[in-house]
Amino acid sequence: MREPRNDLEAALGELAPILERDTVPEPSDALVAATLERASALLHAPVPVPTHAEIPVGFKRELAKLLAAVALPLVFVLAWNAFILLQLPGFLGAWLPESLAWALPAAYVLGAAGWLALVFGSLPVVAHRRAWLRHQEAL
Amino acid sequence: MVRSDEDLMVRVQTGDEAALETLMGRFKGPLFGFLNRRVGASAADDLFQESWIRVVKARDRFDPRRRFSTWLFQIANNLCRDRGRHLLVEARHRDRVLGEASAAPAPRPATPALTDRIDMARHLAALPDPLREVLVLRYYQDLSEREIAEILGIPRGTVKSRAHAAVKALRQQVEQHDGPVEETRDA
Structure with a gap:
């Protein structure tokens, strides 16, 4: 090993004579040949095209996890927007024309609703992707 | 010209058998040593084969910006963990048996x-x-x-x-x- 750069490397260096006792043989030629044969056969086999059409195992669980993660923030976002919509027109009405005092909070809430739709609409897509990747990892 | 591991893996992605053989030649020792120390000699052979099978099966998912060695050991380590989980019950049983065996005088x-x-x-x-x-x-x-x-x-x-x-x-x-x-x- 190189010169120790920290206390861990120094400790490993101290243990090196003991750790070096554990010598492991190389894999046998027969094992390497058999592995190469199996792997090569797969290499030339047609790659199965993963289908996204089917709902992968674990999709519902992933979706539930995502929904649980956004549930609490959603409550706050809804409460905040309700507050804006109900309170802000009255507050702004003191300085602005009535139509504008309503239009501004309404535009804000509409924009927020659009973002919410985007976020929640994408959850099933994200859940599908995560479940599919997990399934592929397990192959 | 000596190709990097990542270059070789990219060639494997295109079905290059020679590149796979070169990669296996480079990593057979380190991988086998790792598996031996992680799961013991008895299971190392199987997991060695299985690791390379996974490499080939998952070749399209290899990102050449990552180091091949990291990816390979990640696959091997996941296999070791899976095996550990599946064999937990058997391992307990084996420990009991080994415990009884170690009570007997060991051969020199x-x-x-x-x-x-x-x-x-x-x-x-x-x-x-x-x-x-x-x-x-x-x-x-x-x-x-x-x-x-x-x-x-x-x-x-x-x-x-x-x-x-x-x-x-x-x-x-x-x-x-x-x-x-x-x-x-x-x-």
């Missing part, structure tokens, strides 16, 4: 070197799995903390603390068995 090993090898393998095997995997990757594979963190999917700080804990636990075991480490070192 052939050479001191073999005794050392067996003792060291026992010391390693006695470490908890999370400590052993870090120690094996850090010392025997000489990987950096960043690479180990990526392979194991844990923060670098955790790698560091586990490595320290592994060294401490191993030192204690060896000292219980052989006496102080310094003496062993001088011997």
